[in-house]
Amino acid sequence: MPGVDPLKACLQEYRRRTPASRRIHARARKFLPGGNTRSVVYFSPYPFVMARGRGCWIYDVDGNRYLDFVNNYTSSVHGHAHPRIVAAIKEQLERGWTCAAAIESQHRLAEIICRRFRSVERIRFCNSGTEANMMAIRAARAYTGRDKILKMEGGYHGSYPEVEISARPRPELAGEAESPLSLPDSPGIPKGVAREVLVAPFNNAEAAERIIRQNRRELAAVIVEPMLGIAGQIPPRPGYLQFLREITEANDVLLIFDEVMTARLAVGGAQEFFGVTSDVTTFGKIIGGDLPAGAFGGREEVMELFSPERREFIHHAGTFNGNALAMVAGMATLKLLNATAIDRINRMGEYLAQELKKIFAEADVAARVTGAGSLRHVHFTRGEVVDYRSAMAADEIAARVFFFSLLNEGIFISPRGMFCISTPMERRTADRLVEEAGKIVGVLKSLSKR
């Protein structure tokens, strides 16, 4: 309709469909700041409130149902309430789920992960991806006796000071693209932290080499997501990860792969998918079967620093580390996520990406679809997306219109454009997304500025 602001129209329809969510959010604001306890799930004017989920569907408190392409930011690889995972959790519940002793399922899940990820010789469990990265960095510092780390601009490794440096900086404040400044992402991060964290643009081998060489005497580790995730599923350029592997080895610096998101790309994770291994790898999301769990593991000589059988060791406690519910849910999840299942969701991700590219190209919408395997992202920009800054060049209004238009038709992707495949999805699930996207390409084209 000429003269109608597409975003306003989408928001009006969203409000009309979600009055109970709106009421609950208003009440929640009295007790939770902004009605929220997990920044990433908030979007304005208010997020819908989920009532339940089953398979690839979720249902909100207003009775709307959505095809869930967010999958709890990729952790729900088998969708919701998968019967085998439910059975594993129920069986454990009957027997109790935590105690201050070793639990056999910890050993079993550790063995499963070590056998899948060939660079992981020893592993430890914690409660989240954030904690896993915290401890992996600690291990690298203890092992090398150095303090600094190098991370990528736009690289997300969780929410604690050391990694909340330049995960989402404002590009206009972040300095030269080749030599990004180390900027705290939010208030409360001590100034000294930024001095210990160096930042490089993703996919830029020369910049990484320069920074590593200049700082080699103080640098403990390079931490990188093999595919930049929250920044927009940006794959590594051919040879980039291999280069990081070689340059870190040559300079005696540890390489940490954050596989919290990418572990689902192959049986052996992104390191198998892209054919490059790390010294230390961090995990979260799928490895605890969608219950709170994280893990970090790697070369025996690094990980043995945690052994309490040593006279001096890295202290790593945690009341809920390796809790039995997450361990059995993780085992059930990884058992289901075999090579056949992974191949199927990866192929579906590829199919969906190709179909979306086709409809955007035919309608001349300024859009790029990035990602690999089952992990994908739509960026509304004409330029190639290879790093954080090229992703930030995308049009935010177009992304918001795309998000709300799909949401109003019962399709849930992330507000910034991320979508991923879960195993209960079928070809027709992917086709629904393409069909709905096809209905709004005209509007998206009218918003395409670049």
Ligand SMILES: Cc1ncc(COP(=O)(O)O)c(C=O)c1O
């Ligand atoms: C690549 C990556 N690392 C770390 C994290 C943090 O994990 P958690 O939210 O479990 O702390 C995330 C979360 O999305 C992530 O995507």
